[in-house]
């Protein structure tokens with residue numbers, strides 16, 4: 361165990377209690393950049409926290425270290441101020457729910473849920489009573505005798521949740537729990553997960569690569585990239601004020617524009633289009649562009665645009681960066697734009713905010 365005693369700032373008493381605190385947590389699998397690079401994070405008790413980021417950013421490694429399924433290279437993990445860094449998984453007060461649910465195929469739903477109590481030596485009658493109570497709680501009591509293969513994906517997920525809860529964890533860890541489900545069921549089960557978390561009042565830490573899933577579920581989103589935390593905030597904060605170019609691009613729905621003052625982000629639905637013939641004088645909050653793509657999306661039309669006047673020979677990844685503008689269906693019907701049409705793009709100064717180009721140091725973050 362590392363000899364780290366977390367320093368408690370004098371104003372900390374005002375902060376809500378942390379269920380999980382990561383202190384300079386690092387995982388190094390081999391030479392080179394660490395998979396998780398000295399991250400600091402406090403996850404508020406009773407909150408729904410989503411760890412989000414592209415493949416390989418270190419989110420699953422972080423979750424596995426919290427669960428005790430992966431050793432820590434350096435740093436500490438505290439659960440309600442108790443240092444659990446080197447405790448065995450079963451003694452941490454966490455439980456894990458996996459992507460594939462990992463149910464035993466030969467056991468009934470009831471025996472799957474009761475399994476860990478059996479391992480602890482609890483008698484059959486008592487463990488079955490406790491397992492049945494939990495199955496009732498997730499509306500699966502009537503199907504308690506069925507095997508996993510006789511259950512739908514959503515029902516299996518409920519059994520997996522009951523199985524994770526039987527150990528009475530303080531923190532439930534969920535590793536891509538919805539990715540095995542079809543898109544309709546995924547949205548339904550997403551709502552159930554959120555409801556369960558609120559009803560149980562537990563801390564959920566949910567790993568996902570889906571921005572939409574994280575936005576729908578999280579009280580707090582933690583966006584990771586290359587083993588570092590890029591930004592921590594509510595879905596509204598992350599979507600409306602992405603801190604860096606990476607977060608703006610990863611979350612989508614934003615244009616990243618080069619200005620003399622540096623890079624700025626503007627939401628695609630916060631940009632206005634004007635036909636070139638009615639363009640205002642060029643200024644810091646507008647730009648010429650040409651329509652290169654028109655996509656009908658139902659409630660809105662997504663227009664792809666490119667800066668004009670850049671010959672093919674000088675185009676680079678930097679200069680060809682595409683822009684998008686989201687126009688309501690009604691506005692597009694009133695004034696449709698055609699491919700190749702020259703326009704002026706503009707935005708209100710308050711719709712733009714500065715972006716950091718890249719993170720160069722780990723942030724201290726509170727979720």
Ligand SMILES: Nc1ncnc2c1ncn2[C@@H]1O[C@H](COP(=O)(O)OP(=O)(O)OP(=O)(O)O)[C@@H](O)[C@H]1O
Pocket residue numbers: 389395413414415416417418419420421422569
């Ligand atoms: N057991 C391992 N041995 C060596 N390297 C590993 C191991 N597990 C993960 N890595 C590496 O650590 C980095 C982070 O992996 P991790 O699985 O945490 O990423 P992730 O963000 O969860 O990605 P994904 O969404 O693809 O699961 C990656 O570069 C990965 O290749």
